[in-house]
Amino acid sequence: MTTSLDAPPIAPAPDTSGADVTGEFVLPPEKRRRANPLAPVAASARSGATAAWRTGSRLAAGGWRFVAPYVQVISGLGALVLVAGAVALTGGLLLGWPELTFIGLTLLVAAVVALFFLIGRSSYSIDIELNPRRVTVGDRAIGRVLVTNIGKRPSTATALEVPVGEGLAEFAIGGLKPGEDTEELFAVPTNRRAVILAGPAVSVRGDQLGLFRRAVRWTDQIELFVHPVTTRLHPTAAGLVRDLEGQVTKKITNNDISFHALRAYVTGDDVRYVHWRTSARTGQLMVRQFEESRRSQLTIIASSDTRYYADDAEFELAVSVMASIGSQVIRDGTQISVVTEDRILKTHSVTSLLDDTCRIESIAGSTASARDFAREATKRLPPPSVVVIVAGSLMDATDYRSIQRLFGGETNVLALRIETGARARIQDVAGLAIITIGALSDLPRVMARAV
Known part of the structure; x- marks a missing residue:
């Protein structure tokens, strides 16, 4: 069949795709939805x-x-x-x-x-002092409040309240002439390790029935650090590292202090380590190899999880043991890191370490296992040469061993098991020394035997 060139063009089939001549999509009339006329009103x-x-x-x-x-x-x-x-x-x-x-x-x-x-306004200058600011558990600490009338008129009698820890010290301050002052003393309880906040000093004006009360704050809070009881250790017993240059490892490196052997030169080796005498004798460039040494680094892993301690006394003894070892290591100048489940303690000085031990509190179920705790706590710390694990009597040998396996064989790991009243002893469990300590006085003797 042929088509004549003069035949009229064939009309295109109607477009049922839903697009109009402009190319925009248009719904069929029967499918169009009526726009909601209240939509702008609702949006507004x-x-x-x-x-x-x-x-x-x-x-x-x-x-x-x-x-x-x-x-x-x-x-x-x-x-x-x-x-x-x-x-x-x-x-x-x-x-x-x-x-x-x-x-x-x-x-x-x-x-x-x-x-x-x-009615009335007082002009006071109030100072709170704690003497001393740092004490050991059981030591005496005295607080002093000095109130001075700095106004131009005599002041009326008022009550002064100073929160001290969980208690409240209350003083009745009589009327003071301009420039006159009065002093009040109070005792600070130091029967347990803690950071005790004293202040702020607040003057209270009100009626005798207690219907109205106007309080004015005059000072900020100050801290009193109640340090744990510690004991002095022999320097080598505390550091567990006797060398000055660092511990030599079995890892071979191209530059260090401890010489190991010679090997053939490889492109990229530092020419400073070429051994020219041997190279001249053999006719081939030879370079030195060294055993890698690292600076002494002690890490104390002290658990504060309640599931590892029989009671609070055992936990406090563990804190004292950790603080004693850490203090002696800092005095010896060895680098140290001390970690618990919720903090990395400051170790710039003995005072900073003891201050941070005052903030340690027992917690419950922070991690799934002792290994998880040790891995998370030490993953950002420098590689240690010595690791000391401190925990209570309820941590078993498998937990200590799981922590030991986190570190290489060149790391000396020592486990301290704290059990109040127990006889001091050292046990070897699959190459791990587990030391039981029943009293703080046992620590120097047991640590001296351990090293």
């Missing part, structure tokens, strides 16, 4: 509600900042008296009960009279 309402909420929040916050100083002077008892007085007075007037009206008036008048006790 939502944005308006959001803006109103933000404005209201800012206004409420600003209003609270304005009224807070006045509301905060009302104690719980004062709020109860005000509410009870208002309810009783309103009820008495509405119900015609003179007795109830009298009660309401009495309560409100008492509140008004109590307000007069808040």
